[in-house]
Amino acid sequence: MLQGLVVEDLPASAVWLCDVLEEVFPDMVVRQADCVESGRKTIDAAVPQLALIDLGLPDGSGIELIRKLAHGGQTPHIIVSTIYADDRHLFPALRAGATGYLLKDQSRDRVIKSLRGIAAGEPPLSPRVAQRLLRIFAHEHEEPEVPLSPREREVLTLIAKGFRLPDVAESMGVTRNTAAGYVKAVYRKLNISSRAEAALEASRLGLVGDL
Structure with missing residues (x-):
């Protein structure tokens, strides 16, 4: 007997997702959890063959x-089931081990089609997510990534964590001017101009986890 799991804190969404799973997989026993803690306990009791996991849960992130x-x-x-289509949620989820990413604003038919594709080896991805990944892949092949030095990677990590320039300098044990030089080098190499972009790049490069 197939085991399924839906981790969703909104009752209406949980019912909807369970109904979809039961329609796609009639022989599946679907269990529910509404937070990270209950999800952890449910997984400990029996590991599901398929899980739909929301990212924004009352007691933490579905990334765990x-x-x-x-x-x-x-x-x-x-499979992530979420309303978030931005890089700050997408990349950490995929790096954590998600094998699919579905947006909850899709139609029921679209979600069912995506889930049925699993049997054919097709990763369940919402169109917007698939397009985003394709653009990134194409960009990486057109423009090889400029390597950052260890110190530049350290700076990028600190910026992504919300450190201001004085804090970056103190953490690295360098002067403020030296830290500013590292920041400028990172921005130039990555072709970015804001802290928000720096945070996304740090996430994409795997320097930070769920932002």
Whole structure:
């Protein structure tokens, strides 16, 4: 008997997602959890073959549950079900081990089609997410990534964590002018101009986790 799991704190969304899973997989027993803690306990009781996990939960991020499933020694289908289509949510989820990413504003038919594609080896991705990943892939092939030095990567990580220039300098044990030079070099190499872009680049490069 297939085991499914829906981790969703909004009752109406949870019911909708459970109904979709049961329609796509009639032989699946679908369990529900409404927070990270209950999701953790449900997974400990029985690892599902397929999980739909929301990212914004009352007691934390669904990223924790994604990691737990991805590194648990089995190979379940771990699918994000969220309203967030931005890089700050997409990249950490995929790096944590998510094998699919569906947006909850899609039609029922679209979600069902995406889930049915799993049997054919097709990753369940919302069109907007798939297009974003394709653009990134194309960009990386057109413009090889400029390597950052260890110190520049350290600066980028600190900026992504919200450090201001004086804090960056203090953390690195350098003068403010030296820290400013590192920041300028990072911005130039990555072709960015704001702290928000720096945070996204740090996330994309795997320097920080869920932002």
